Amino acid sequence: MGVQFGDFIPKKIISFEDLKGKKVAIDGMNALYQFLTSIRLKDGSPLRNRKGEITSAYNGVFYKTIHLLENDITPIWVFDGEPPKLKKKTREIRRKIKEEAETKMKEAIKKEDFEEAVKYAKRVSYLTPKMVENCKYLLSLMGIPYVEAPSEGEAQASYMAKKGDVWAVVSQDYDSLLYGAPRVVRNLTTTREMPELIELNEVLEDLRISLDDLIDIAIFMGTDYNPGGVKGIGFKRAYELVRSGVAKDVLKKEVEYYDEIRKIFKEPKVTDNYSLSLKLPDKEGIIKFLVDENDFNYDRVKKHVDKLYNLIANKTKQKTLDAWFK
Amino acid sequence: MESAKEFKKVVDTVSTLLDEICFEVDEEGIKASAMDPSHVALVSLEIPKLAFEEYEADNHDIGIDLEAFKKVMNRAKSKDKLILELDEERNKLNVIFENTGKRKFSLALLDLSASSVKVPDIEYPNVIMIKGDAFKEALKDASLFSDYVVLKADENKFVVHAKGDLNENEAIFEKDCSAIISLEVKEEAKSAFNLDYLIDMVKGVSSGDIIKIYLGNDMPVKLEYSIAGVNLTFLLAPRIEG
Numbered sequence: 001m002g003v004q005f006g007d008f009i010p011k012k013i014i015s016f017e018d019l020k021g022k023k024v025a026i027d028g029m030n031a032l033y034q035f036l037t038s039i040r041l042k043d044g045s046p047l048r049n050r051k052g053e054i055t056s057a058y059n060g061v062f063y064k065t066i067h068l069l070e071n072d073i074t075p076i077w078v079f080d081g082e083p084p085k086l087k088k089k090t091r092e093i094r095r096k097i098k099e100e101a102e103t104k105m106k107e108a109i110k111k112e113d114f115e116e117a118v119k120y121a122k123r124v125s126y127l128t129p130k131m132v133e134n135c136k137y138l139l140s141l142m143g144i145p146y147v148e149a150p151s152e153g154e155a156q157a158s159y160m161a162k163k164g165d166v167w168a169v170v171s172q173d174y175d176s177l178l179y180g181a182p183r184v185v186r187n188l189t190t191t192r193e194m195p196e197l198i199e200l201n202e203v204l205e206d207l208r209i210s211l212d213d214l215i216d217i218a219i220f221m222g223t224d225y226n227p228g229g230v231k232g233i234g235f236k237r238a239y240e241l242v243r244s245g246v247a248k249d250v251l252k253k254e255v256e257y258y259d260e261i262r263k264i265f266k267e268p269k270v271t272d273n274y275s276l277s278l279k280l281p282d283k284e285g286i287i288k289f290l291v292d293e294n295d296f297n298y299d300r301v302k303k304h305v306d307k308l309y310n311l312i313a314n315k316t317k318q319k320t321l322d323a324w325f326k
Numbered sequence: 327m328e329s330a331k332e333f334k335k336v337v338d339t340v341s342t343l344l345d346e347i348c349f350e351v352d353e354e355g356i357k358a359s360a361m362d363p364s365h366v367a368l369v370s371l372e373i374p375k376l377a378f379e380e381y382e383a384d385n386h387d388i389g390i391d392l393e394a395f396k397k398v399m400n401r402a403k404s405k406d407k408l409i410l411e412l413d414e415e416r417n418k419l420n421v422i423f424e425n426t427g428k429r430k431f432s433l434a435l436l437d438l439s440a441s442s443v444k445v446p447d448i449e450y451p452n453v454i455m456i457k458g459d460a461f462k463e464a465l466k467d468a469s470l471f472s473d474y475v476v477l478k479a480d481e482n483k484f485v486v487h488a489k490g491d492l493n494e495n496e497a498i499f500e501k502d503c504s505a506i507i508s509l510e511v512k513e514e515a516k517s518a519f520n521l522d523y524l525i526d527m528v529k530g531v532s533s534g535d536i537i538k539i540y541l542g543n544d545m546p547v548k549l550e551y552s553i554a555g556v557n558l559t560f561l562l563a564p565r566i567e568g
Contacts, residue, residue: 143364277473277522282363317566318520320365324446324546324563 003218005174008235010206011198014185016071018197019167023276024068024185025157027171028079028146031189032127032135034172035060038190044118049295054131058294061135062286064189065144066304069311073188076166076276077139077146079132080153084264086225086257093227098126134289141286143279143312147271155179155268165276168197175223177203178215178265213242215265219251225261230254278312280320281305327378327410330402330423332554336371337399339530339558341392343369343523348438349388351412355381359443359559367523368561370445377555379407386412388419389438395421398431445559450540450548451512452479458535458551460505461486462528464497469521471495474565478516479541484509488521507536515543518565527560 039056040046046056061077068075083091105120139146149156157169158179168183169176176184177200186196204211220238222229230251233241241247251258283305290296312318327333340347343362350357355377359370375381398421402408406429409422418432464486468475471490478485484506486497501509530553531537540548549560 141363275473275522277520279520279522280364280366285363316520317518318366319563319566321361321368321446321546321561321563322365324448324561325443 003174003178003221003223005177005218005221005235008239009174009177009198009203011186011196013194014197016073016195019185019188019195020072022167023074023076023165024168024170024188025076025078025147025160025166026189027154027157027169027173027176028077028135029127029132029153030171030173031060031064031077032057032132034189035064036127036131043114049293053294055294055296057127057131057135058138058290059296060189061138062142062290062301063304065139065142066308066311068188069308069315074276074278074315075144075170076160076274077136077144078153078157078160079136079146079148081148081150081269084151084225086260086264090224090227138286138289141282141289142308143281145274145276145278147274149269150271151269152179152264154181155264156270157181159268159270160274174198175218178211178218178223179268180211207239209239209242212262213247215262216242216247216251218265219255219258219261220247223261225264226255226257278316280312280316280318281308283309327408327554329554330399330406330408331404333408333556334399334402335530335532335553336556336558337392337396339527339553340369340371341396342526342529343367343560344392346389346391346436346438348436349390351383351386351388353383353385356383359445361443366520366563367527368443368445368559370559370561372557372559374555374557383412387439388412389436390419390433391436394433398433401429401431445548445561448540448542448545448548450542450545452515452541453508453510454479454484454539454541455507455509456484456499456537456539457505457507457533458528458531458537459533460499461537461539462525462531464499465521465525465528467495467497469525473521474518475521475524476516476518477539477541477547478514479509479511480514481509481511484539513543515541515545517541517544517547519547519562520565523562527562530558 035057036046039059046054047059049055065075101120105117108116108120136146147156154171154176158176158181160166161169161181161183168185169181170185170188172186182200184198187193188195217238219226220230220233221235241250286305287301290301291298344360347358347360355375356373361368402423403425406423406425409424411420411422413420417435419435421431421433423429465475468486468488471493472488476487478487482501484499488495499506527549531551535551538550544564546561546563551558
């Protein structure tokens with residue numbers, strides 16, 4: 001979810017070519033949710049293994065990562081740690097939306113209205129802790145680095161981009177801008193749309209505001225820490241208030257945890273404890289996990305595992321010991 | 327075994343590179359060797375029976391989950407003695423810390439066959455013996471700017487060199503500096519290696535330990551050192567130069 005800046009800020013369409021040779025930090029949770037809602041069978045149901053466990057996220061992590069590497073883009077996955085206390089309300093709202101969707105989906109199935117059922121099925125996407133752990137495990141088998149954020153993944157990814165360790169943050173949400181990420185790329189892990197680049201400097205210059213102002217606009221509109229924002233105030237009104245210099249006074253009065261929320265964006269919990277280097281993949285391990293345990297198609301996985309291996313071997317220039325055992 | 331705490335270092339180091347291991351036990355001692363899943367690194371360890379205060383064993387292959395073993399070893403306190411005991415009936419390895427009392431942990435045995443991987447017989451032109459902490463610090467320096475390192479040796483010195491996009495770092499060990507125990511160089515050599523792996527390999531090294539580095543041109547590097555009477559050997563495949 002996050003803050004909805006949508007069309008109010010400047011962005012430009014880019015191609016994969018523009019990201020060539022660059023490292024990007026992927027907002028892991030955001031991408032996994034996307035995979036869960038978009039990688040589905042024709043009837044709207046997610047991919048499952050024979051035990052009935054949902055495997056859409058593994059499919060996305062595996063094939064998308066390889067797709068990015070093929071385009072000479074190195075993805076560094078970043079996952080959430082402990083959420084800030086203020087996020088509790090947002091999480092409750094999300095749970096409620098899902099529960100309602102689930103009820104409506106069941107009703108639609110009863111009425112045999114499958115179009116409706118598909119619509120609601122997509123909203124019922126639970127990302128379980130086990131799925132997330134398995135995605136991390138899959139990435140480690142693939143030799144792809146991932147980072148465990150102490151708190152919000154987007155805060156950590158933005159920090160890495162600010163430091164220059166990665167070129168941009170990849171997320172569908174705009175929150176990374178509020179954390180000070182110099183660049184955010186959208187639509188990189190989806191298939192349908194062209195990637196979009198949003199540059200923080202351009203946003204601030206275009207709107208003639210500071211990052212603090214942008215954070216204030218977001219708090220007016222509603223963030224994960226004050227869902228809904230200030231009633232009746234959208235982007236345009238918030239922008240006017242910021243420009244006229246009264247925003248802070250209004251926010252202090254209207255938003256209960258204003259100072260705490262600002263602090264989450266301005267001084268987030270982040271870590272320097274991460275490695276960005278690729279490792280040669282564990283070919284057998286990947287096949288065991290995807291094919292034997294999760295019923296992926298062997299031929300397709302095998303082909304991609306070999307591709308992954310060659311891509312990483314070329315990139316890291318790492319040899320194996322095999323030649324010395326002959 | 328005299329010190330559980332020392333043996334913990336062995337388990338710590340090995341578990342950064344491998345998930346599981348098969349110990350081959352016989353009358354003379356315990357051996358194990360395995361490659362990491364991506365075939366980039368090889369770990370081999372040898373615990374001669376002399377490393378134990380008391381040793382009594384016949385032939386067994388003992389497969390162990392190293393993550394679980396590591397967790398148990400992390401509970402070792404500084405004056406604990408270590409007893410390893412195979413419980414064949416229950417299919418467990420008992421790890422016992424003996425101090426004021428006995429604390430026992432039973433680890434499930436894994437069904438692993440002894441690995442056929444042995445350290446290959448490679449002839450190296452150069453052997454460097456260096457103080458462990460000096461080499462370890464040089465690797466940590468190198469990791470500031472790069473994720474790989476070039477190890478170089480000529481008849482006068484041993485060099486650890488790292489180059490990032492903008493910044494560079496070099497640790498130079500002249501033949502007669504105090505960190506170098508001996509420098510036997512038959513031909514000038516250099517090879518490049520992944521730093522993550524190298525740093526993992528020297529994890530268990532503490533001050534006073536000495537590392538033997540076998541180095542050639544575009545060859546795997548071989549590292550040897552011992553902790554608490556346990557001989558550790560590591561082999562790491564090079565990166566392609568360029």
